[in-house]
Amino acid sequence: MMKRLARSAGGLLRWETMLIAALVVMCAVFDRQDAARQVAGLAKKDVFNPAVVIKGLRPYMLYSFMTLGIMLILAMGDIDISTGASAALSVAALGVVYQALTGAGIPGGLSLALSLAVCLLTGWLCGAVNGWLVTRFKELFAMIITLATQLFYRGVAYLLLGGKTLTFKNDAAFDLLKRLYNTVQIGDVSLPVMLIAFLAAAACYAVWVHGTAGGRRVFALGTNPKATLYSGIRADRVKFRLFALCGLTGAVTGVFFVGATSSSIRADAMMGYEMYAIAAAVLGGFSTSGGRGSVPGVVLSLVIFGVMKIGLGTLYGFADSMVNLSVGVILIVSTLLPNLLTAAGDALRLRKRRAQANVSSRALTSGSI
């Protein structure tokens, strides 16, 4: 298994090396800007150092779990744009069930456990519905199916909450969720709980996706669905499970989101999160045409997005909306760059071959004389 891991890691090393290089260059640029601002008296303090950045990654880690789910959908050559909405629906279910259970006199701790289970189940079910629709109606694009379910799930969330914000103030049990947004102090560094949880989840995913036969099936499905089917893999079943799993990761994101927003539950929560997740997966090396990608790459790309947003926001005074624009630019460059490199490589090879052909044909003609 280790060999397999090493081999698949080797193939993708180039892209990840590029990501690491990009991260290092970005940090160096930001660090210089930080120092320059301090010298010029523009900054009140050192705002770009490991401690600040690690803690500051927190709000950008919210969609990280969802990214794990979505990247595997991409690896199969499909897409799921309903995850933000299904996460909102899961969270709405969490709130409504918790309210009903505590209202019925069930102790807070038990209510929270039960409603968390309902939340995760709701997420899984939303994903399962997507999976069923996608495998049952193959003539429809997954994009259209999940667009429909996106609107549907968001609508149900509004119905459940009646357009209101649900909050549980000074509720000891529900306040436990807020701890998910806390940090753990290690020396000078406040390590976000969310980051630890995500890295653990990502490690599990990495072993599964890159180290087991089950994981390789996912990529096989994306590379050549027909061949995969003929080789005896139940493609539809794999697909169904991955969509359901994607819904589940959305629900996990939702639970952390509730923790982050001081347990305030709204139907318009996590709007557009699936797009951030898709962006992170694509920058991480997952291709929308399937068959390609690596988990370490996704972890790196999430960190890159986080660091970039922190840097542009605090050091260059970019507004939140402008930061999104720069994410778009990076995404365009990162998707075009590999294609351009391949095209350039092909052109170079072609020229070389032509040159060789010319030389040999000249040799032939001179020989005949």
Add this chain to the structure above:
Amino acid sequence: MKRALSLVLAVMLVFGVTAALAEERPGDGLLIGVVYKQSGNAYFQAAVTGFEKAAEELGFTFQHDGPDDGSSDGQIRIIENYINQGVDAIAVSANDADALVATLQEAKAAGIKVVSWDAPVAAEGRDLDVEPASSKAIALQLLESISESIGGEGQLAIVSAMATAPNQNLWISFIEEALKGDSAYANIEYVGTVYGDDEYTKSYDETLGLINLYPDLKGIITPTTAGAPAVAKCVLDEGKSIKVTGLTLASDMAEYIKAGVCDATFLWNPIELGYAAAYAAVALVNGDITGASGESYEVPGVGTLNIEQSTALNEAGELAPTDGTISYLNKLNAFTVETVDAWVDIL
């Protein structure tokens, strides 16, 4: 020549020193982070103008930002960014009163003062809330204006939003109280309130009903931005000499103000609101106030703002005290024939 030069230099030095002395301002060296509900919104851009004006007078620097999707997690990102930068104060108009509490508590733990303005943050997440006007001030302003328009006598009606709308009901109760208690309004006959449900057609029809029922009706108060244009349109269509006032947007009402249906309509001034929030933030950072009930601070051109216990509507629809404190500008902006055009693009 040399002496003249040194004299000039000495004079310049003296002036320079006095200028520097005069320029020592309470906000010098302070950095304030301003967060609003959504970027690209004219109302909040106007509020930022207020912060700019205060920054020129007080000497602080500030940054401002709002999420482009109007989400609370977007506001959390912006606030965490400000905390990282080590701002001295955060002034926030919250999309969700509760969602920002934990993040703002972290800010407070880091020694940052938190002022909410326009849309309050829950009491535990702020030091002070700055709001345009108390319910009573709004009610009395509307009544005073309509009384002036109709010469202090005649029949008066109210066209409200939903019958269950808590803010409107509170304002109406203050209007009714003043009509009964204040001798200045002794000659005004209050005929009652109808409800337009914040729908254009319903508001129009209810107004038409009022006009038919009370042919001598002199004035209408409509304390809802959604209903006001319909009420004014109905009065204009019927060609009656009824005066209308209310809480309205300038852009909705410019037509009717110019047509003479409204002498003046009202809404708070977002520029002044931002301006006052900035003064409150600087006063908090400098320790001039702590945000406790009973304190007060000066805002030039607006007056002395008193800090009091804030209130919120409870489930019974009554005002009940909360844990937090608030200060009201209690100054509404009047849109009249002269002023309305300047506001059309903002409100």
